[in-house]
Amino acid sequence: MTDQLTRRELLKRGAAGSALLTVPGLLAACGGKAKSSSAKSAHKLAKTLHFSNWTLYMDTNKKKHTFPSLVEFQKKYGVHVDYVEEINDNASFFGKIQGQLSRGQSVHRDIVVLTDNDRYLSLMIKKGYVEKLDKSAIPNMKNLVDVQKHPNFDQNRDYSLPWQSGMTGIAYNDTLTGPVLSVDDLLTNPKLKGKVTCLNSMGDALTLVMLSNGDDPSKVTDKSFNAAFNRVKKAVDSKQIRQFTGNDYAPILARGDLMAAMSWSGDIAQLGNKHIHWNVPKDGGALWTDNMLIPKGGNVYTASFYMNYVYDPKVQGLMEAGDPKKNITGIYYIPPVAGAGEWAKKSDPSVASNPLIFPTKKMLDSVHLFDNNALNNQKYLTQWQNLISA
Amino acid sequence: MAVDERIQQSLERAAESSGTPDIRLDRITKSFGDIIAVDDLSLEIPRGSFFALLGPSGCGKTTTLRMIGGFEEPTAGLIYLGEREVSGTPPYKRDVNTVFQSYALFPHLSIFENVAFGLRRKGTRGGNLKGKVEEMLDLVQLSGYGKRKPRQLSGGQQQRVALARALVNSPRVLLLDEPLGALDLKLRKEMQLFIKRLQHDVGITFIHVTHDQEEAMTMADRIAVMNEGQIEQLGTPDELYERPQTAFVASFLGISNLLTGAVAGPDEVRLEDGTTVRVRNGSLNGRKGRVAVGIRPEKIRPDDHDPNRLPGKVKERAYIGVSTQYIVETPNGNITVVVLNDRPGTVPLGPGDRLTLSWDPEATFVVDSLEGSA
Amino acid sequence: MSFFHRHRGLTPYLLLGPGIAWLAVFFVVPLGFLAYQSLQSGNFDIGYAFTWSWGNYWHAIRDYHAQFVRSLEYAGLATVLALVISYPVAYWIAFRGGRWKNLLLLFIVAPFFVTYLIRTLAWETILSDNGFVVNTLQSLHVLGSSGRLLATSTAVVTGITYNFLPFMALPLYVSLEQIDGSLIEAAEDLYASKLHAFLRVTLPLSLPGVVAGTLLTFIPAAGDFINAQLLGSPENHMIGNVIQSKFLELTDYPAAASMSFILMAGILVAVAIYARIVGTEQLTGTAT
Known part of the structure; x- marks a missing residue:
């Protein structure tokens, strides 16, 4: 049960609980002064790279409990990666590091990973909490897939680089219901009443609803926001929607308490339950991407050097697919590196042919990014939060 | 006035069933697992008496009391309260009240409410209740203390509250479980007399459990000496002291000199060194073979005035004030002698002095030989 | 040593020193900061400024009074349930537990070696729509055939009750265990039936x-x-959920801080009413 739970949401509440007690800034008064960003460290690799990532987000040797790509990196370049799976949701992690960053202190991390359909990624960049990438150290950046090259929160990819992507769509349990393929069905089909959940992430949920309304989620207006919001609210009031969840919907879905759920592709791929099917909804789904950032005070050159390493299609392919023969599991999300699929095919063809990991062109055409401005619109956020926690 | 009323009440009660003892235990046994605490014990306690159960700890006296109170059920046997057989009857349905060793006063209730507890349960209300409680507090010399909490009272005062709380219900029998154990010596002496007087005034049957022989002798009309779950001897304090029937009773109550020997003829015993002593007429009671002759220390004279004589040598001397106690070495073992210091100017004997001890055959008692028992 | 002799009056204060310092650093200072923050205005992007913004309090009450009331309601219900459930258990362990006392206490505490979150998730499974509990209740017609427990107030209150049970059971056990058994015997000796002895002696002494x-x-x-988040639906959310979302999701720190203060005040009022009813003597433990 816990395996599916861990990646995003499991510890969210626990972490949030302790964060509440921690008046920001008061207890975070330790930590040294950040190095100024202009003082570019010489092109010399540090001994250790501090990398904070989400749980279950790296190729793993199940037998030896090691991360093969990180072991390989150390072997090749002599840099030890201090890899910490400490991010369970964007808000909590941001809450954890923002106090020190706002006072110009280092958070002793070289790479952190935040999601583009939550507000914190762009907030980090806007507030100047991140270092500029050393692009001279990342020649492999040329392999970045086209669709990711110019996101509106970082037009030239000066500060961020995708780690992995995922899609938001609808999952259903075929032992309890026929196919649930549209947002319409999910929000209004009386047969599903009280047996569906909606994601508590505004970007994910509203992208799907707006597409179903025929609106463009990448350019949110008050009108399109209200239309989508009211539709969700109506489904809450009519008790169609049972709960708002993070990825804790996965075990409930597997258990049979839910017939259908708004859900993330990677969770369903990891779940591996033949009765649970995931689809991009009829009117389109959401695409989100977790991005690597170098927080202020991080070692820019070493971090950039590592980014270059993972942007090598061969390395990325192996990370994605793992190697069943060697007991290595892959990441199983959507890689942002062009050409990774060819290498993945060599170690695990089933991964390379899985549309949840290497989506078809048709799939990619039907998934959309949420408007970044709307993510930071306090009015929208407040309204949304009141809906999901009232 | 009120006390008279209560005496009247108990006299009436006595009249309606005169001759029936207040408590009758009929062959009761109580075992806890493998341990037999009370062993086939039978006992009658007459109406209006102050009765003591005396014995060392673990002798079964408290268990016996708790069975009368209803806190333990006998494993076998019957318990009668008056004419009624009560085994199986819970404590709250028995016309018996208890003064607990720890007093067990309710800490959250005032003294008044502590005393009123039983009356309230029996349905007494209003002025009647107030009158009875205050009268009882008066009787135990605690009028004016009604509003206080138990923890604000001294040990002796708490003890008296415990008495009042039990007596106010005018039970058929009052049970006292080592009630004076927690008090200091002076207070204990005072309370002994106080309780004795109280019993005399109210006329209720008191059953008092104690391990203190002096306390039992001071307070009780009759004493049952218990040992290993059985009654060794039952009688008045002076019977027990003057005519103990077993070595256990003889040594548990006061000091006894026990000289072992063998029956040598009617009322004659030959001691181990060959001396023949006479004993009280009939005290051999048909015994044959080995016996022990007992003489209380104060009944032995340090001279040859009386017919039974033994030579000896003073080993130790302890001056007590009213008397002097000697330990005298004799061929039959050490003998304790107590001499009253009633003649001024007498030069006391010192360690090493030789002397003759003598005593009257009437002052002796005979028990089965000590050998093999404590 | 001589210092203490010369300044005997100071000694108690010196001994209190570490405790007072601890309180100051970890309670008074954060509380002061929270109070300060609760009167700020602004937002995360432009920054916050202290403006005596009492409106934060007013808005919190205006917009979220339902959640405040619900929190006190759920907490009150769970407290009563926990009391009703744990009193007999604590009583039994204290008076009948014998040599198994410690083991039985361990059983009460044992589930709490597992993280709060996982325990609550376990309840998600126990109360599952197709689970044993729901099926049983359905077959007894307590729940309708389409009825459920998850995502209802019942599940939330059940979860809270379960999660806080030891906090109720352990103090109860301690106070019951301290009661001298002869007091109960004395009550029975004074004509109180078992029930009366319990009501007049055991219960007041365990207060x-x-x-x-x-x-x-x-x-x-x-x-x-x-509990509200995992076992409830949005309409069962408590003020804690709102504070969490204000604090973490909306980074509206002043709103979160003012709500914390209102919650604190609400709890204080509830406790004051409670103290009025049971008597302050019980509250400070001076009556034993």
Whole structure:
């Protein structure tokens, strides 16, 4: 049960609980002064790279409990990666590091990973909490897939680089219901009443609803926001929607308490339950991407050097697919590196042919990014939060 | 006035069933697992008496009391309260009240409410209740203390509250479980007399459990000496002291000199060194073979005035004030002698002095030989 | 040593020193900061400024009074349930537990070696729509055939009750265990039936435990949000959920801070009313 739970949401509440007690800034008064960003460290690799990532987000040797790509990196370049799976949701992690960053202190991390359909990624960049990438150290950046090259929160990819992507769509349990393929069905089909959940992430949920309304989620207006919001609210009031969840919907879905759920592709791929099917909804789904950032005070050159390493299609392919023969599991999300699929095919063809990991062109055409401005619109956020926690 | 009323009440009660003892235990046994605490014990306690159960700890006296109170059920046997057989009857349905060793006063209730507890349960209300409680507090010399909490009272005062709380219900029998154990010596002496007087005034049957022989002798009309779950001897304090029937009773109550020997003829015993002593007429009671002759220390004279004589040598001397106690070495073992210091100017004997001890055959008692028992 | 002799009057204060310092650093200062923050205005992007913004309090009450009331309601219900459930258990362990006492206490505490979150998730499974509990209740017609427990107030209150049970059971056990058995015998000796002896002696003497347990359960329960989030639906959310979302999701720190203060005030009022009813003597434990 816990395996599916861990990646995003499991510890969210626990972490949030302790964060509440921690008046920001008061207890975070330790930590040294950040190095100024202009003082570019010489092109010399540090001994250790501090990398904070989400749980279950790296190729793993199940037998030896090691991360093969990180072991390989150390072997090749002599840099030890201090890899910490400490991010369970964007808000909590941001809450954890923002106090020190706002006072110009280092958070002793070289790479952190935040999601583009939550507000914190762009907030980090806007507030100047991140270092500029050393692009001279990342020649492999040329392999970045086209669709990711110019996101509106970082037009030239000066500060961020995708780690992995995922899609938001609808999952259903075929032992309890026929196919649930549209947002319409999910929000209004009386047969599903009280047996569906909606994601508590505004970007994910509203992208799907707006597409179903025929609106463009990448350019949110008050009108399109209200239309989508009211539709969700109506489904809450009519008790169609049972709960708002993070990825804790996965075990409930597997258990049979839910017939259908708004859900993330990677969770369903990891779940591996033949009765649970995931689809991009009829009117389109959401695409989100977790991005690597170098927080202020991080070692820019070493971090950039590592980014270059993972942007090598061969390395990325192996990370994605793992190697069943060697007991290595892959990441199983959507890689942002062009050409990774060819290498993945060599170690695990089933991964390379899985549309949840290497989506078809048709799939990619039907998934959309949420408007970044709307993510930071306090009015929208407040309204949304009141809906999901009232 | 009120006390008279209560005496009247108990006299009436006595009249309606005169001759029936207040408590009758009929062959009761109580075992806890493998341990037999009370062993086939039978006992009658007459109406209006102050009765003591005396014995060392673990002798079964408290268990016996708790069975009368209803806190333990006998494993076998019957318990009668008056004419009624009560085994199986819970404590709250028995016309018996208890003064607990720890007093067990309710800490959250005032003294008044502590005393009123039983009356309230029996349905007494209003002025009647107030009158009875205050009268009882008066009787135990605690009028004016009604509003206080138990923890604000001294040990002796708490003890008296415990008495009042039990007596106010005018039970058929009052049970006292080592009630004076927690008090200091002076207070204990005072309370002994106080309780004795109280019993005399109210006329209720008191059953008092104690391990203190002096306390039992001071307070009780009759004493049952218990040992290993059985009654060794039952009688008045002076019977027990003057005519103990077993070595256990003889040594548990006061000091006894026990000289072992063998029956040598009617009322004659030959001691181990060959001396023949006479004993009280009939005290051999048909015994044959080995016996022990007992003489209380104060009944032995340090001279040859009386017919039974033994030579000896003073080993130790302890001056007590009213008397002097000697330990005298004799061929039959050490003998304790107590001499009253009633003649001024007498030069006391010192360690090493030789002397003759003598005593009257009437002052002796005979028990089965000590050998093999404590 | 001589210092203490010369300044005997100071000694108690010196001994209190570390405790006072601890309180100051970890309670008074954060509380002061929270109070300061609760009167700020602004937002995360432009920054916050202290403006005596009492409106934060007014808005919190205007917009979220339902959640405040619900929190006190759920916490109160859970407290009563926890009391009703744990009193017999604590009683039994204290008076009948014998040599198994410690083991039985361990059983009460044992589930709490598991993280709060996982425990609550376990309840998600127990109360599952197709689970044993729901099926049984359905077959007994307590629940309709389409009825469910998850995502209802029943599940939330059940979860809170379960999660705070030891905070109720342990103080109860301690106060019951301290009662001298001869007091109960004395009551029975004075014509009280078992029930009366319980009502007149055992229950009043265990009141300090009841009070301690009630406070230890009610206060944290009122601020809880995990149970509501995992076992409830949005209409069961408590003020803790709102504070969490204000603090973490909306980074609206002044709103979160003012709500924390309102919750604190609400709890204080509830405790004051409670103290009025049971008597302050019980609250401070001076009656034993």
